[in-house]
Amino acid sequence: MGEIWKRDEIESPCIKICVIHPAERLCTGCLRSIDEITQWSRMTPEVRRAVMEELPSRASRLKQRRGGRAARLTKDK
Numbered sequence: 001m002g003e004i005w006k007r008d009e010i011e012s013p014c015i016k017i018c019v020i021h022p023a024e025r026l027c028t029g030c031l032r033s034i035d036e037i038t039q040w041s042r043m044t045p046e047v048r049r050a051v052m053e054e055l056p057s058r059a060s061r062l063k064q065r066r067g068g069r070a071a072r073l074t075k076d077k
Contacts, residue, residue: 010045010048010049010052012030012040013030013031013032013052013055014029014030014037015029015030016029017029017030020034021062024058024061024062026058026061026062028062030055031055031056031058031059031062032051032055036051
C-alpha cells in the first residue's frame with residue numbers, strides 16, 4: 001500500500017507545438033509524422049523507442065530553406 005502505480009511507457013515527445021510542415025509532413029514540434037502521432041498510444045514500447053531514436057535526425061529536414069532573399073544573395077555572388 002502507498003505505492004503509486006506507474007506505467008512503464010515511453011513518454012510522448014509532444015511539446016504542444018502542433019503544426020504539420022506542408023512539404024515534409026512532419027510535426028514541427030515533435031518531428032513525428034501524422035501516422036506516428038495518431039498511432040502513438042497503440043505502439044509497443046519497442047516501436048516508440050525506435051521512433052524516438054529517429055526523431056533527432058529529422059530536424060534538419062525542417063531547417064532547410066528552399067530559397068528566399070538569403071538564397072538569392074548567395075547565388076548572385
